[in-house]
Amino acid sequence: MKIAVLDDYQDVAFSMADWSAVERDAEVTVFDRHLGPIDQVIEAIADFEVVSLMRERTPFPREMFERLPKLKLLLTSGHFNSAIDLEAARDHGVTVCGTDTIGRTTVEQTWALLMAAARNVALEDRAMREGRWQVSLGHTLEGKTLGLVGLGRLGQQVAEIARVFRMNLVAWSANLTAELAAEHGARLVSKEELFTVSDFVGIHLRLSERTRGLIARQDLARMKPSAWIINTARGEIIDQADLIDALERRRIGGAAMDVYEVEPLPVDHPFRKLPNTVLSPHKGFVTEESYRIFYGETVENIRAWMDGKPIRIIENNTLRSSLAARPA
Numbered sequence: 001m002k003i004a005v006l007d008d009y010q011d012v013a014f015s016m017a018d019w020s021a022v023e024r025d026a027e028v029t030v031f032d033r034h035l036g037p038i039d040q041v042i043e044a045i046a047d048f049e050v051v052s053l054m055r056e057r058t059p060f061p062r063e064m065f066e067r068l069p070k071l072k073l074l075l076t077s078g079h080f081n082s083a084i085d086l087e088a089a090r091d092h093g094v095t096v097c098g099t100d101t102i103g104r105t106t107v108e109q110t111w112a113l114l115m116a117a118a119r120n121v122a123l124e125d126r127a128m129r130e131g132r133w134q135v136s137l138g139h140t141l142e143g144k145t146l147g148l149v150g151l152g153r154l155g156q157q158v159a160e161i162a163r164v165f166r167m168n169l170v171a172w173s174a175n176l177t178a179e180l181a182a183e184h185g186a187r188l189v190s191k192e193e194l195f196t197v198s199d200f201v202g203i204h205l206r207l208s209e210r211t212r213g214l215i216a217r218q219d220l221a222r223m224k225p226s227a228w229i230i231n232t233a234r235g236e237i238i239d240q241a242d243l244i245d246a247l248e249r250r251r252i253g254g255a256a257m258d259v260y261e262v263e264p265l266p267v268d269h270p271f272r273k274l275p276n277t278v279l280s281p282h283k284g285f286v287t288e289e290s291y292r293i294f295y296g297e298t299v300e301n302i303r304a305w306m307d308g309k310p311i312r313i314i315e316n317n318t319l320r321s322s323l324a325a326r327p328a
Helices: 038-045 062-067 086-091 105-118 121-129 153-164 178-183 191-197 217-222 240-248 288-306
Strands: 002-005 027-030 050-053 073-076 095-097 145-149 168-172 200-203 228-231 254-257 277-279
Touching: 038 062, 050 288, 062 086, 073 288, 086 095, 095 288, 105 121, 105 153, 105 200, 105 228, 105 254, 105 277, 145 153, 145 191, 153 168, 168 191, 191 217, 217 240, 240 254
Parallel strands: 002 027, 002 050, 050 073, 073 095, 145 168, 145 200, 200 228, 228 254, 254 277
Antiparallel strands: none
């Protein structure tokens, strides 16, 4: 049996888990670079029965399942993967399994970016390496307003930390209630008011057809000229062309981002050249602790499937908590 491990950018899959339980019955091949467009991915993994994904780095639409007849097991890190067509997987008899996660890694990345933006960390770091000293003024967080677009599990944890900094909290999402917002120290406002009053706007929504392009030109135009937008959710939630325009025209203070519409971010992308951006390469979940869970449980999932007792099966974008085999 042939197993492909995709997009192991740091080349750590073998050091994060003991693969001996599957290597005795299979050949494991690790791809430590992004394979590119769909045709190149299919060419590279056409002979593999098992494919392991790292989050949404390589999308798996229906076409992938149609053109990979040997594929029998698809694995992903995390409880769900919006880039996998689960209906197509089911139609082609492919089992999809996931793993557990650490809940606060993306929250930590959100605050790393927000504080880097508030204190101009990237700018001052570059200046010091060039021999300069104190080239900007930072901003104190106390008393500033943080607008949370989405107050689910991650948004609530971001709000918890914001209260420690004594920030004012406002929140909005399509189904958010005033009671839930108040429970987490926030005031429910309209989408328009959130973008108008916030000094920092944090995006904490899942990507869906409803949220794709949710934040666009009219929202960015309402922001204060000094305000920053922080995105650790998904790049497609913000209209990228509108955001680039707002940054180039200095209509907002800046954007601190961990996620992008195209990943890896092309080397000639405008975000890389704009001075009012703080960028990280989708590192929200990239920690040693997370990777040990992801790869460790991936090995367990492969071994269980090879033994005819698949575990951690993803169905309807939900990870089944039971480790029992799929019912007949």
